[in-house]
Amino acid sequence: MAETNRAADAAGIAPRDEARRADDPIVTDAATDVDIAVRLAAASGFERSLRADRARWLTALAEALEAHRQELVALAAEETQLSAARLTGEVTRTVSQLRFFAGVAVEGSYVEATLDSPDDSLTPPRPDLRRMLRPLGVVAVFAASNFPFAFSVLGTDTASALAAGCPVVVKAHPGHPRLSRRVAELGRAALAAVGAPASALALVDGFDAGAELVRHPLVSAVGFTGSTRGGRALFDLAAARPAPIPFYGELGSINPVVVTAAAAAADASGIASGLAGSFTRDGGQYCTKPGLVFVPEVAGFEAALVGALAEAPSQALLTDGIASAFDAGSAALVARDDVELVFAGERAPDAAVVAAPVVVATSIEAFTAAREVFLEECFGPLTVLVRYADEGALAVALAAIEGSLTGTIQHAPGEDVAELTAALGRVAGRVVFNGWPTGVAIAWAQHHGGSWPATTASVHSSVGATAIRRWLTPIAYQDAPAGVLPPELADGNPLGIPRREDGLLVTGPTG
Amino acid sequence: MAETNRAADAAGIAPRDEARRADDPIVTDAATDVDIAVRLAAASGFERSLRADRARWLTALAEALEAHRQELVALAAEETQLSAARLTGEVTRTVSQLRFFAGVAVEGSYVEATLDSPDDSLTPPRPDLRRMLRPLGVVAVFAASNFPFAFSVLGTDTASALAAGCPVVVKAHPGHPRLSRRVAELGRAALAAVGAPASALALVDGFDAGAELVRHPLVSAVGFTGSTRGGRALFDLAAARPAPIPFYGELGSINPVVVTAAAAAADASGIASGLAGSFTRDGGQYCTKPGLVFVPEVAGFEAALVGALAEAPSQALLTDGIASAFDAGSAALVARDDVELVFAGERAPDAAVVAAPVVVATSIEAFTAAREVFLEECFGPLTVLVRYADEGALAVALAAIEGSLTGTIQHAPGEDVAELTAALGRVAGRVVFNGWPTGVAIAWAQHHGGSWPATTASVHSSVGATAIRRWLTPIAYQDAPAGVLPPELADGNPLGIPRREDGLLVTGPTG
Secondary structure, three states: OHHHHHHHHHOOOOHHHHHHHHHOOEEOOOHHHHHHHHHHHHOOOHHHOOHHHHHHHHHHHHHHHHHOHHHHHHHHHHHHOOOHHHHHHHHHHHHHHHHHHHHHHHHOHHHOOEEEOOEOOOOOOEOOEEEEEEEOOEEEEEOOOOOOOOOOOOOHHHHHHHHHOOOEEEEOOOOOHHHHHHHHHHHHHHHHHOOOOHHHEEEEOOHHHHHHHHHOOOEEEEEEEOOHHHHHHHHHHHHHOOOOOOEEEEOOOOOEEEEOHHHHHHHHHHHHHHHHHHHHHHHHOOOOOOOEEEEEOOOOHHHHHHHHHOOOOOEEOOOHHHHHHHHHHHHHHHOOOOOEEEEEOOOOOOOOOEEOOEEEEEEHHHHHHOHHHHOOOOOOOEEEEEEEOOHHHHHHHHHOOOOEEEEEEEOOOOOOOHHHHHHHHOOEEEEEEOOOOOOOOOOOOOOOOEOOOOEOOOOOOOOOHHHHHHHEEEEEEEOOOHHHOOHHHOOOOOOOOOEEEOOEEEOOOOO | OHHHHHHHHHOOOOHHHHHHHHHOOEEOOOHHHHHHHHHHHHOOOHHHOOHHHHHHHHHHHHHHHHHOHHHHHHHHHHHHOOOHHHHHHHHHHHHHHHHHHHHHHHHOHHHOOEEEOOEOOOOOOEOOEEEEEEEOOEEEEEOOOOOOOOOOOOOHHHHHHHHHOOOEEEEOOOOOHHHHHHHHHHHHHHHHHOOOOHHHEEEEOOHHHHHHHHHOOOEEEEEEEOOHHHHHHHHHHHHHOOOOOOEEEEOOOOOEEEEOHHHHHHHHHHHHHHHHHHHHHHHHOOOOOOOEEEEEOOOOHHHHHHHHHOOOOOEEOOOHHHHHHHHHHHHHHHOOOOOEEEEEOOOOOOOOOEEOOEEEEEEHHHHHHOHHHHOOOOOOOEEEEEEEOOHHHHHHHHHOOOOEEEEEEEOOOOOOOHHHHHHHHOOEEEEEEOOOOOOOOOOOOOOOOEOOOOEOOOOOOOOOHHHHHHHEEEEEEEOOOHHHOOHHHOOOOOOOOOEEEOOEEEOOOOO
16 A cells, blocks of 8 residues: 555555545546546556566466456356357467467567667767667557457457556446456456556546547557447547557458359368358457458359358347447348348347348449448458459459458469469458468467558557567667666676677577 | 550559659659659559569669769759768768668568467467568658758668668658759669669659648558658648558657766866757757757856857758748747847858857756747757756656657766666657767667657657668468468578577578
8 A cells, every 4th residue: 555655646646546546446437537547557667667577467467367267257248248168268368368478578579679889980980879669658458349358458458568568547348347347456456466566557437538548648559449430539539639649459350251263163161161150250240250252153152151051140249239230231231232142040039139140242343343332341240252253353353452450362272372362461461371360369470450441550460479569669778878778788688688789689698 | 664664554554654754753743743653653563572682772772872972962062051071971871771771671580570380279279370571562751851861862761661662752852852853863773773663762842742642542651851840740641541551750859968967067068069069060950959958057067068169150051941940949049038048159141041059048947837948949050058956856857858869968977877867768769878969870779769749650760770660561371371471481491581480589591
């Protein structure tokens, strides 16, 4: 408590307010309470923590989730209608993400330690220069509806920001408020128990609180996962600030798939079965759901897809808003003259928010003529087949697609897919071969991003090791006395981290 | 010409337009001509070039500048009034930058090649994932007035973008139009002579052309060096696009300096002499000019500064606009009740655009009370001294400063400057110790950036090896057949570039 009061003092906040905050990690949407959360986070001293400590703290957060897995899964299932199996897997994923970023923090490459020695013979002369990345400051994280753990309070944005040394204020998603509060409580308790500043993790709630967060002068960057409309509005707020801040938003994604003629000829039923599983998985509520599938006009594939969907279950959608948007979006497509209904699953009649799978089809000419209609994401278990007769028309259509998180190619063994790869790689952050885009592995080489509207900042990634870079900014020290240098930049590389010294990579101590 | 026609064809441009473009690298500010330049750049195929080829092409550009050094320096001197010595040094700097980025391209770390092997035991399972950075697309570069070579047509933004594999369309600065055109001509000829697509380097001119460039759907990113007002307007345009693009702007910077009491006591005249040289250098027309100097209330320092300035020359400023803004800015400061005029150099009376050095002083209390006045950059040979009596008041004042490219500490040997370093490091991209911020070395460890308003994107740098990252975006390949993988991601690391494989850094072939 003494520690907490010192932090409150530093932030210029009355002890009464802080006592309230300590008891209750959720604040209301009143601007003053958002302000308190941000100022306490900024005053937490978290940016000055050591990488090794932060790795320990992230591990404590992972252990807290694991220890309360059953309770949290039950709470999430009540609020989101997602299955216990899916939610259990998602907790595992979230734990893995926290441990992964603990590893990234410890490994230390991410600070990009770079040292150059003086050289007076150059124009201009080169002094002693030492550069690394430092934390940006308080990060605002907007939680997603569809990943109540992995892209929510302790999700990948929070994990990567904490690993970077940035305190985090999360804007709770209204789709799972009790879960958000409970995870925040557990997270703060876990941080406090291992000696970390708990105020480096806060939660705010309410629509206005989100806008206040993005506008707050002490917020340095924003991570967002959600709709294109909501993301665009917040992006515009971030850009309109007197001092604009980076806004890393993951918005809408159509995730095109191309099935080559050779692939369809070789294994129509296998591909149909894979597609059916991917676009209906958990009610099609994935940002990586394949929503647009270019299929050859070959007898058999569509029949196989209908067959594969015969047993596809209905799924209660996450929120009433998502369910009604899905109904409206699918009805609008079905009503079009240039669209044919291929499959419509039966929906359990007693639950308003339940959706059944829908497949529609159109011609490649219709797609090209009205691509803005077909490129709009319809969140839920719907996919659009675009029938193509020849590769020329396909190439024209692919040249018109917009940014997407993924692009997928179903091809026959040995088939030359270089041109398709280039066409999809132009706009998609990840190109998948003979697989499906749903299920985003946690790995150093992962990338989750893509051109607008997939993301607002296609230079960066929200999954994978380099997601941490969004929350860092460079600092260079010129002719610094040894006493002020961070140990990452000290002579002899005492921490043994990977560095670049006079242009050469070194991976251990050089002392 | 056949090659050129094919490119024109691909871009959907009539051969007549292309013929005009080939003859004349400058187009007017008509939107159609900007459109032609951008579409030809986009169709140039430059993104598909090999790193080794681009390194060769950058070297050819460097050699073209060297071969025409005398002609170009003479032209630049006429248009900018900068001295031949300064301009000669700047050509050398620009040549070094081009060669530096050729080296960065060849070395290959910058693509961040990262490979992870499959692991089905993970949640979610990990497929074969291979990630690297690829060029973003056409880059628009806004040239600066004050570096007619190093931050202009073939300057650091262009060099880093070309190294990344991005074609560049430069918006010429009106301060040196003939030089811009000549450098563009030489650059295009040099590219063509070594087999590179010349349309990957184009020049447009005119105020409207700049706005058209930022709005063009095929422009993927913008590099800008200039005023806060102009940069903000273009930043807003980039953010307001239907599909926003990154805008990397370097705007205004005040470059605070702190002279500690111990340093002033030890060497007042040395520090005064260094300061006089730095803030008057080339008419104070550097983005890194020290414009705000916290000096201890110690007898001697100001007198030494006045003495050091006795011989400081007048300097013709770059443009009439800069000269009148300097006159207005310095007059407004001098007229304030809380400002004392310390020094005003004599100006040659016959030249309207000539400026003489000005030093004003204020108290730390006045600075804190009206910091928005004193934090505004006055481009030209003026610096503001802020007199402080104790370190407490200094710390309060430093907590209020805004983003800057640099922060400088003049300290005594062995003095503890950790707190000053932290205070300046909070907002400055480079912290300089017992030196001066002007003169930005070209080095792997260099960073040229800082919080707003120093830059629009403090996560990135415009100088140093990582400046290339601004023009790159990640792509991940999942379970890709070997035939479609770029050689940087091939099994066995045939190119021998630094890579990360299953989490571990490797620096040579592994085959």
